[in-house]
Amino acid sequence: MSEQQQQENAAAAAVSNGDQQQQQNGADNNKEKEVTENGTTGESAEPVAEAENEAPKKEMRAVVLTGFGGLKSVKILKKPEPALNEGEILIRVKACGLNFQDLMVRQGAIDSPPKCPFILGFECAGDVEQIGEGVEDFQVGDQVVALPEYRAWAELVAVPAKYVYKLPKGLSYLDAVTITMNYTVAYILLFEISSLSQGKSILVHSVGGGVGQAVVQLAKTVKDVTIFGICSKGKHEALKEANAPVDHLLEKGSDYVSEIRKISPEGVDIVLDCLCGEECNKGYNLLKPMGKYLLYGTSNVVTGETKGFFSAARCWWQVDKVSPLKLFDENKSLAGFNLRHFMYLQNGAGHVKRTVDKVFQLFQEGKIKPLLDSTWALEDVAEAMQKMHDRKNVGKIILDPSMEPKPKPATPAKGKDKKKQSSEEKKDNDEKKEEKKEEKKEKEEEKKEEKKEKEEKKPEAPAAAATNGAGEPAAEEADAKEKESSS
Amino acid sequence: MSEQQQQENAAAAAVSNGDQQQQQNGADNNKEKEVTENGTTGESAEPVAEAENEAPKKEMRAVVLTGFGGLKSVKILKKPEPALNEGEILIRVKACGLNFQDLMVRQGAIDSPPKCPFILGFECAGDVEQIGEGVEDFQVGDQVVALPEYRAWAELVAVPAKYVYKLPKGLSYLDAVTITMNYTVAYILLFEISSLSQGKSILVHSVGGGVGQAVVQLAKTVKDVTIFGICSKGKHEALKEANAPVDHLLEKGSDYVSEIRKISPEGVDIVLDCLCGEECNKGYNLLKPMGKYLLYGTSNVVTGETKGFFSAARCWWQVDKVSPLKLFDENKSLAGFNLRHFMYLQNGAGHVKRTVDKVFQLFQEGKIKPLLDSTWALEDVAEAMQKMHDRKNVGKIILDPSMEPKPKPATPAKGKDKKKQSSEEKKDNDEKKEEKKEEKKEKEEEKKEEKKEKEEKKPEAPAAAATNGAGEPAAEEADAKEKESSS
Structure with missing residues (x-):
């Protein structure tokens, strides 16, 4: 395929993805209602969950993309715990890394994205809970970090061993995903x-x-x-x-x-x-x-x-x-x-593994000082994504499955948290101007989307929290974890 | 300038160079006669020779390109010895390196070639004979190798010091240009x-x-x-x-x-x-x-x-x-x-100097074994170029200003030399076929040139030898130097 063609296809794909997105968003809204109404999930048609009829599987919380688009499409849902296949390692996740790529995936702005719904996330650290057939060099209880192709943002994830790396001494889960x-x-x-x-x-x-x-x-x-x-x-x-x-x-x-x-x-x-x-x-x-x-x-x-x-x-x-x-x-x-x-x-896992080793080596030599921006509960993933989208983070944004979600609007957060919230809401003037320019150009095509966006600007976390079944009472100290050094 | 334009310009330049070449070849033939008739040169209109009227300069032999085109345009001429400018080093040349680039220059197949006539050659080794003002780190008598912008194929050359490198111990002139x-x-x-x-x-x-x-x-x-x-x-x-x-x-x-x-x-x-x-x-x-x-x-x-x-x-x-x-x-x-x-x-001389140092280091560590194909007299440059053009060389082709030219047709060379000659004349069949294919395609445009080429296939060295004033009697042992290891 010539590059000319390639670019044209890509542009065409951009258009058709746009359409698809609209459709998916539509379908999605229905599904979402379904979810909130029955308290569990309308997502169980997913292949992973096929065995459900035979023996009810244990469930776990996971960050699920229900359709390509805005923050509303990111849900915390109960999903069946993953089955472990040959060559895979089951990891109990302690920390998840948020990367810009996740924003692009959410928007459907990458090539060949998987079919929605699916569990988001390319980076997590945790403990080895179970080992699949044929896996060598790992033991139950090992502390590891992994770069799976999606599915990292959940309480449990099964990852092919080639994408899993043992943590060297002194590297915490938080530092590892940083x-x-x-x-x-x-x-x-x-x-x-x-x-x-x-x-x-x-x-x-x-x-x-x-x-x-x-x-x-x-x-x-x-x-x-x-x-x-x-x-x-x-x-x-x-x-x-x-x-x-x-x-x-x-x-x-x-x-x-x-x-x-x-x-x-x-x-x-x-x-x-x-x-x-x-x-x-x-x-x-x-x-x-x-x-x-x-x-x-x-x-x-x-x-x-x-x-x-x-x-x-x-x-x-x-x-x-x-x-x-x-x-x-x-x-x-x-x-x-x-x-x-x-x-x-492209079969690069072996190469990447060797490079990860070099990075760990540099960490142990004290040449790498992990820079953490903030830690968030899975339920606050939308807010965390918005922060990255607004380019407000300095250093890594991390999701912690064990962390309790922020208190939602009924109980306004106080102290440091409050200040942070307001600074996030007050958009950087220059960026705002730039975005407006962009928006003007795209006005014709994106009028509907813009409308949606405005609606979404209002905090939407409560809705997400309501769906996850883990909406524990607001823990005001949760945010204290944010900005905390992890080493 | 966009690349599209760039390519079009280049193609246009290719055409106009072609025209130019025809003209220059024409002009050239006249000049050549002039040269052979008066025994010296019709080239003295060159800037270097301006001072000639004031005090006749000493002369040296040099390989001069009199016009872009075939082997006929390459002449051994008497030229005034170069003047030494500030920051330059005058080198008495002992060995010259032939590179594929020299063939492209001869054909005018490079961007912004200099105006003909000029002395060919980008690589030579020899002794420092004189040092210009402001030159540090060099002394008269130093053995050096140089990568000047043209003018390397002569008995003497003045080169900006930044293109000159001192030979490390154990590196001969021949190995240096290899x-x-x-x-x-x-x-x-x-x-x-x-x-x-x-x-x-x-x-x-x-x-x-x-x-x-x-x-x-x-x-x-x-x-x-x-x-x-x-x-x-x-x-x-x-x-x-x-x-x-x-x-x-x-x-x-x-x-x-x-x-x-x-x-x-x-x-x-x-x-x-x-x-x-x-x-x-x-x-x-x-x-x-x-x-x-x-x-x-x-x-x-x-x-x-x-x-x-x-x-x-x-x-x-x-x-x-x-x-x-x-x-x-x-x-x-x-x-x-x-x-x-x-x-x-692009101001890369300093960078190249550092790399040359690394190469010399590798030579001294025994990691580089210079591979010499053959050594030729300046007068035999056309034959040497033909060998490279026919891709017959394995390793470096070198010109040696002190070497005596091969005996020309009246006294056919014998032994090893004869064998070599014949193997050069007998073109590799596959290559010949390929070239014919090329020629077919280019037939329309290059009919005249092809005609010339055929004429040139007959040995033309004698003519060149006649012009250089150094046509000493045929020295049969000259070729013994060929294939001789120089270290």
């Missing part, structure tokens, strides 16, 4: 694809995010590396407080190309881009001779709460295709890295 | 761009050439590396004799993609392509996930003795442009390396 995916990606970007070496300069987009922070820490293990980091103005103070050694902090949405050229007229040696769209071309043009541009995400696809046709299409159409002859003339490299494709489609 | 450019390129390809590591597989085109052999030797310093090497069938025996540790020797022009897939169904980790054209797409498609394709030459442009419009255009048009999004989906990298651009246009 570093495993982010630092493994950062390690591969810096040391396996870009071959970072002494004296080089790097431009990192979304430097306040999980991978961004991992890149900064790992890059600074190499002598004389200069880091240009871009993120929204609102995060600059927090990053300085977190002692992130970014040499030049630049503002998202500013003319960062000119800013960088003022400091380094020749440009930079490495560009790490998780945004895509027009940033691709800007990044490529900023490269010095022998420079390397690396695309490892397409988060510019995510603008509103639900997938916008135009933001997705822009991400495809704005990106210039490059001839190898141009690279030959200019002495430049272009690369892409997609961990999900590599691990689950 | 390894410096080729191993520096190979080192950058393998260790700075592709980051070769244990267990990887590499596909190398033109594996019998100078860079090809350097790649093989350097790659084998890493554990468990598998090398797929492609070259014309005629070289396979010689490569086995030379003990080149190529794991899988494949035939040029064969369906090497299927051959490789049979051995390694997943493909290869690294593709090093100096050919361009359709090999780009084949190479890209052969990459495993996390694989890297690297274009470092466009020698497919060179088909006939003079530049063909169609071969040049094909090299541009056959190459698929790639979107960074495709690289993201497939986990692949694309890169280009052009030493000439890097050193002379």
Whole structure:
């Protein structure tokens, strides 16, 4: 398939996904009612639950996506405990990592997403509860972290052993989900694809995010590396407080190309881009001779709460295709890295396992200091996702299945919690402006979606909490866990 | 400038260069007569020679390109000795390296070539004869190797100090020009761009050439590396004799993609392509996930003795442009390396100097074994170029200004020399067939050129020898130097 075709298909897929989404959202609303009415689930038609008629399985709580779209599609549901297949390990989950990829999955903004409903999540840590046939090197009781293809955000998950890594001494569950995916990606970007070496300069987009922070820490293990980091103005103070050694902090949405050229007229040696769209071309043009541009995400696809046709299409159409002859003339490299494709489609699990080992080694040498943003109950996943969507987090956002949900509107939270809430509600002005611009462009196509979005802006957690059957009385100390250092 | 434009311009340039070439060849023939008649040169209108009226400068022999085109345009002429400018080093040349790039320059098949006439050559070794103002770290008498931008093939050359490297102990002039450019390129390809590591597989085109052999030797310093090497069938025996540790020797022009897939169904980790054209797409498609394709030459442009419009255009048009999004989906990298651009246009001399140091270090550790194909007198440069054009060399072809030219037709060479001559004249059948195919396609455009080519197939060295004023009596032992190990 030619790339031209590929892009056209992708654009077409974006449209059809949009339609599908509408339909699914519709279907979903019905299902949701079903769920809240009968107290359990209308989701039991899922293959996993097929055996249910024979012998009623034990149930567990899980974060389920009931249809692609906004936060409303994310539900806490009771699901049958997973069956353990050959080569798999059953993990009792103690902590789940939230990654930007989860937002894209929720919106249906990734290629070949699974059929809804399904359990979300690509990262969790916990204890080995049971071992499938043919699994070696693991024992019941082992503390592990895993990168399964979906299904990580539940009390229990069965994961093929190739995606499971034993925790080294001293690495807690929280730290494990803080570093495993982010630092493994950062390690591969810096040391396996870009071959970072002494004296080089790097431009990192979304430097306040999980991978961004991992890149900064790992890059600074190499002598004389200069880091240009871009993120929204609102995060600059927090990053300085977190002692992130970014040499030049630049503002998202500013003319960062000119800013960088003022400091380094020749440009930079490495560009790490998780945004895509027009940033691709800007990044490529900023490269010095022998420079390397690396695309490892397409988060510019995510603008509103639900997938916008135009933001997705822009991400495809704005990106210039490059001839190898141009690279030959200019002495430049272009690369892409997609961990999900590599691990689950391209047989890369062994490679990733070796890299995880290196990351754990660096942790044990004290070269990695996990940066935790906040911990949330499964029931508060929507709020946690909104925080990441608003790019308000500095460091990792974690879900903890044992944590009690935040008190919901009837009992307003107090103290630190209250302050946090209000700062989240008060959107960063610049970001708001930017989003409005986007929305204007997409107005025609997304009018209906926007309407929905507005409705969703009102706290919706109570509804979710009501469905999960675990709506224990508000525990005011729950939030104390947030921001707590886990090591 | 968009790439589309760039390619169109390049194609247009290919056409206009073709015209230019015809004109220059015409002008050239006249000049040549002038030269042979007055015994010196009609070239003294060159800027270097401006001072001639004031005080007649000393002269030196040099390999001069009098116009872009076939072998006839390469002349041995008397030229004024070069003036030494600030920051330059004057080198008395003992050995010159012939690189494929020199063939492309002769044909005018490179971007922004200098104005004819000019002295050819990018690589030479010799003794420091004089030092310009402001030059540090060098002394008269130092043995050095240099990579100047043209002008290396002469008895004397003035080179900016940044392109000059002192020879380490034990490295002879011949070995120096055998390894410096080729191993520096190979080192950058393998260790700075592709980051070769244990267990990887590499596909190398033109594996019998100078860079090809350097790649093989350097790659084998890493554990468990598998090398797929492609070259014309005629070289396979010689490569086995030379003990080149190529794991899988494949035939040029064969369906090497299927051959490789049979051995390694997943493909290869690294593709090093100096050919361009359709090999780009084949190479890209052969990459495993996390694989890297690297274009470092466009020698497919060179088909006939003079530049063909169609071969040049094909090299541009056959190459698929790639979107960074495709690289993201497939986990692949694309890169280009052009030493000439890097050193002379992109301020890369410092970087290259550091890499040359690493190459010399490897030589001293015994990890590099220079592979010399043959040594030639300046007067025999046309024959040497023809050998490289026919891909008959295994290892480096060197010009030695102190060497006496081969006996010309009146006194047919004997022994080893005779055998060599005949094997060169007898073209490899497969190659001949391939060339005929090419020629058919280019027939319409190149009828005139082909005619010329046929004329040139007859030995033309005597004419060249007659022009250089150094046509000493045939020294039969001259060829003994050929194939002689220089260390």
